[in-house]
Amino acid sequence: MKHIILETSRLELKEMSFSDMKALSSILQDENVMYAYEGAFNDEDTMAWMQKQIQRYKEYGFGLWGMFLKDTGEMIGQCGITMQEYKEMQVPEIGYLLAHRCWHKGYATEAATACREYGFDILHFNELYSIIRDTNIASQNVAVRNGMSLIDTIVKHYRGIDMPHMVFCVNRNDTK
Numbered sequence: 001m002k003h004i005i006l007e008t009s010r011l012e013l014k015e016m017s018f019s020d021m022k023a024l025s026s027i028l029q030d031e032n033v034m035y036a037y038e039g040a041f042n043d044e045d046t047m048a049w050m051q052k053q054i055q056r057y058k059e060y061g062f063g064l065w066g067m068f069l070k071d072t073g074e075m076i077g078q079c080g081i082t083m084q085e086y087k088e089m090q091v092p093e094i095g096y097l098l099a100h101r102c103w104h105k106g107y108a109t110e111a112a113t114a115c116r117e118y119g120f121d122i123l124h125f126n127e128l129y130s131i132i133r134d135t136n137i138a139s140q141n142v143a144v145r146n147g148m149s150l151i152d153t154i155v156k157h158y159r160g161i162d163m164p165h166m167v168f169c170v171n172r173n174d175t176k
């Protein structure tokens with residue numbers, strides 16, 4: 001049994017492993033989900049993504065965790081904290097991604113809120129960020145529901161394209 005990192009009313013967040021490749025592929029290889037990343041991943045991209053998350057667990061002790069439904073045990077997405085570059089610093093970012101069939105049920109907000117509490121209470125960060133493409137309104141809405149405010153806009157270079165991103169942030173004192 002995998003160790004549960006975080007538990008909410010409907011979800012468990014746990015480290016992913018290669019046994020989750022099938023569920024991960026069905027999410028990352030779906031055009032509907034991957035619009036914000038300039039298109040669906042292929043098998044090679046998906047494997048590299050999984051390896052990157054496993055590397056992050058080892059290096060930092062946290063990363064993008066698998067999001068599992070308590071009721072069925074299935075992996076429906078990912079949510080967690082990763083270190084990302086912002087203004088030549090490494091900042092902790094809350095990220096999330098859900099299988100298309102699981103959108104509009106509140107799962108991303110439920111998981112992101114738990115990650116915010118974990119980031120402040122367990123990892124002792126003072127600020128948590130979500131850096132989101134300007135076109136990705138659903139993700140921005142999750143950041144706002146997670147108590148974050150827009151503080152900046154930046155351009156990220158990803159898959160050979162310049163992408164304007166909005167920087168959302170919450171300070172530990174904001175949520176007290």
Ligand SMILES: CC(C)(COP(=O)(O)OP(=O)(O)OC[C@H]1O[C@@H](n2cnc3c(N)ncnc32)[C@H](O)[C@@H]1OP(=O)(O)O)[C@@H](O)C(=O)NCCC(=O)NCCS
Pocket residue numbers: 032033034035036095096097098099102103104105106107108109110131132133136138139141142
């Ligand atoms: C970003 C993403 C995870 C957001 O998913 P989402 O379904 O919009 O967000 P939530 O899971 O928090 O669900 C919120 C919605 O569920 C509704 N909802 C239904 N039941 C609910 C419940 N029990 N509790 C809370 N909200 C509930 C809310 O009213 C809200 O409705 P809306 O979509 O009409 O605004 C999803 O769009 C996604 O995977 N996108 C692709 C990947 C991506 O872009 N990731 C972010 C990169 S920065």
